[in-house]
Amino acid sequence: MAVTLTMTEEQHASLLEHLFPDDGCEAVAIAICGRAAGETKHRLLVRRLELVPYSICSERRPDRVTWPTQVLVPLLAEAAKRNWAIVKIHGHRGFDRFSQIDDASDLALFPSLYAWTDSAAPHASVIVMDDGRVFGRVVHEDGRFEDLTAVSVVGDDIRIYRRATEAPVPEYARRVAQTFGAGTFERLRRLKVGVVGCSGTGSPVIEQLARNCVGELVLVDPDRVEEKNLNRILNTTVDDARDRRLKVDVARRSIEAMGLGTQVSTYPETLFSRTVIQALSDCDVVIGCMDTIDGRFLLNKLASFYEIPYLDLGVKIEADGQGGVDQVCGTVHYIRPGGSSLLSRHQFTLEQVRAAGLQRTDPAQYRELLAEGYIRGAQEDRPAVIQLNSLIASLAINELLARLHPYRSDPNGEYAATRISLMHGIFDREEDGEPCEVMARHVGRGDVEPPLDWAELSLKAS
Incomplete structure (x- = not known):
């Protein structure tokens, strides 16, 4: 089943400010998300953000951050009660993929999230790029990674981030593409x-x-x-x-x-x-x-x-x-x-x-x-x-x-x-x-x- 993530533009702006501080080191945030469980798509909807303070992280470097997972305990209790999702979010500068460090971190963290919430409903790990782009993946209970189909940022503008696809513009749509661009089409x-x-x-x-x-x-x-x-x-x-x-x-x-x-x-x-x-x-x-x-x-x-x-x-x-x-x-x-x-x-x-x-x-x-x-x-x-x-x-x-x-x-x-x-x-x-x-x-x-x-x-x- 396809899984997507949606946030408001205010939430997106808050993440950019927190995840890219002037010291150039990584930071982390947690999103508490409502769910829309459809027949073919499961939507994760950012309800609120918990910005993990820089001061409580034991390690912050340009390519990694180590943070105390105890901050999740009160959030997990609420998520279990309300069937909400937990999404871990951190920032990357220029590196537009998950690293091996990210893989190891997610595989260590997410099994405990599923055990605590006692549900197979998906949780996710997300990266925000320094240019504002967002992408992520579901980390399944069995450790499998599956890309989020899309991440939407909804505000005065509607931004939908998906993995790029190469598809020709059909003749009947050429005027639409000429007017607003192939990306908009x-x-x-x-x-x-x-x-x-x-x-x-x-x-x-x-x-x-x-x-x-x-x-x-x-x-x-x-x-x-x-x-x-x-x-x-x-x-x-x-x-x-x-x-x-x-x-x-x-x-x-x-x-x-x-x-x-x-x-x-x-x-x-x-x-x-x-x-x-x-x-x-x-x-x-x-x-x-x-x-x-x-x-x-x-x-x-x-x-x-x-x-x-x-x-x-x-x-x-x-x-x-x-x-x-x-x-x-x-x-x-x-x-x-x-x-x-x-x-x-x-x-x-x-x-x-x-x-x-x-x-x-x-x-x-x-x-x-x-x-x-x-x-x-x-x-x-x-x-x-x-x-x-x-x-x-x-x-x-x-x-x-x-x-x-x-x-x-x-x-x-x-x-x-x-x-x-x-x-x-x-x-x-x-x-x-x-x-x-x-x-x-x-x-x-x-x-x-x-x-x-x-x-x-x-x-x-x-």
């Missing part, structure tokens, strides 16, 4: 993106991801095509509406007909499903194309628990009811784990999250409370059209590309949200704010029961 080809919502904005998002040769798409939408969808969902037909075909099936049909190599997994069910959450937790990026407040809040929690960058799309047309329009606008939010959230950006309140959940799970009680004035700020459906949906979808895909291949003259941190108003001719952006206190405590937790601390997703509820 290779990242796209190996990227797994989840898209929640396959209607107005989701449809052009999916189209553009596939045309950019993204390797794998996970599509989530429980709804079927209706006649009212035909003017804004790409590739739908009157026959699709007549036969009430699933929107995810129509999207998959279109992608497979392209023949550009994108693999598709479809989930014709609501986001509030254990199966869907597990599928999305395995993605490199998640894009939300839904307008329900509780759904957007849940995706924001998923981004924190599983350290996944999250793009949230919203469009709004406010009609005056007499054939006129008061507002035409849209927004793309980029949410990075450990940063601000949709909640802290005041896109909604926890009371609105609660109301949206009640509207979905108990419509009768929702209507009663709404009539009695106990629920305020409820959103009503607004019209949407393909030209606005496609514009916002394109902004989102360009935002994703900018994170994978920073091409703007200004840093990505200044584009936490991008807003456009067609009525007023405004194109605006805003910087990331302070970390969200509600979401920060969840960063890197990974698999818990119930998933995402969401009672509705518990085994009993399902």
Whole structure:
């Protein structure tokens, strides 16, 4: 099974500062990691770092460090209790592989980690290079070494470190490679993106991801095509509406007909499903194309628990009811784990999250409370059209590309949200704010029961 490691950009910066001190000698750190145990991939998610003080190391030289393993004892007790992983991390200057000293050290250390935690779930050893690159390996219980498939550093930029592969760029992808470079094309080809919502904005998002040769798409939408969808969902037909075909099936049909190599997994069910959450937790990026407040809040929690960058799309047309329009606008939010959230950006309140959940799970009680004035700020459906949906979808895909291949003259941190108003001719952006206190405590937790601390997703509820 493939094993990967993910950390935030703040954690990566902390490691660089600690592992490469001015004295030029090696140093070591320990990462406590949550887990995402998928069917084909096991993700290690850095929950927190323990930086081993230089002063307690018995030996520190440019090519080795000896440190007291007693510092692991309290960490192992916690790891055993919560099924967390231990990752040993040290730095190398210029030498981009594990040394024989590293081999001997790992073979001596890791058997005791497995014995203490009493689990065969993987632990890992990782090297950070002085240029920022990261690579590592699982050290199995029997002493076998197995390379980590990828190490991701998620922040304003999305950096995914993999062993280099030599693969020709196919003719149909040559323009993508010419624009952003063969390296970016290779990242796209190996990227797994989840898209929640396959209607107005989701449809052009999916189209553009596939045309950019993204390797794998996970599509989530429980709804079927209706006649009212035909003017804004790409590739739908009157026959699709007549036969009430699933929107995810129509999207998959279109992608497979392209023949550009994108693999598709479809989930014709609501986001509030254990199966869907597990599928999305395995993605490199998640894009939300839904307008329900509780759904957007849940995706924001998923981004924190599983350290996944999250793009949230919203469009709004406010009609005056007499054939006129008061507002035409849209927004793309980029949410990075450990940063601000949709909640802290005041896109909604926890009371609105609660109301949206009640509207979905108990419509009768929702209507009663709404009539009695106990629920305020409820959103009503607004019209949407393909030209606005496609514009916002394109902004989102360009935002994703900018994170994978920073091409703007200004840093990505200044584009936490991008807003456009067609009525007023405004194109605006805003910087990331302070970390969200509600979401920060969840960063890197990974698999818990119930998933995402969401009672509705518990085994009993399902």
